[in-house]
Amino acid sequence: MRLLIALILFTLPFAASPEEMRDLARVAIQAALDQRDGLYNLGVSFYAGRSVKQDYSKAAYLWKKASDKGSLAAKNNLGYLYFEGLGVAPDADAAVKLWREAAEKGHGESQLHLGNAIFHGAGSAKDEALGIAWVMCSIQNAKKNPFEPELGGGPEILALAEQELVSMSSSVAESVLMSAKQITAGLQACAE
Known part of the structure; x- marks a missing residue:
């Protein structure tokens, strides 16, 4: 205190x-x-x-x-500080853990960061299909949630997620994209 x-x-x-x-x-x-x-x-x-x-x-x-x-926005932002090593020792594993906690509760920006980390294998095992699935989930949530820090959605996150999806999609086989779509359908955080 x-x-x-x-x-x-x-x-x-x-x-x-x-x-x-x-x-x-x-x-x-x-x-x-x-x-x-x-x-x-x-x-x-x-x-x-x-x-x-x-x-x-x-x-x-x-x-x-x-x-x-319980602040999802704080989990997202703290994850970013850990990932980049800003004000704390760099720790990609801690960042991914925080992003996953917020992503599973529907925080769109955390879903984007988590997807990117998983896709590239930073702080997590590399899994391109799962990474793309989380980015797709981020797009869904960004579209349905107005910008509010606790929800992590809105037009800025939508634009970043769509750009990331295009970049990821261009570097993987069609079968990976098909798998990502199936995974997205099963992610509870993406359910309507």
């Missing part, structure tokens, strides 16, 4: 405008109260350097706490 209070006090001087300071203070108070959304949003501020000095390790700390409270 002391670390969180120190974190809050440290963040306030970096806010650029009175409105940004009020927003940051509100989020910081929520985080100090150990509220999932406050932890997640303060992590976003540290990741992006929005009203605070950019600090990936603080983002990772806050997203870990939000992830432990």
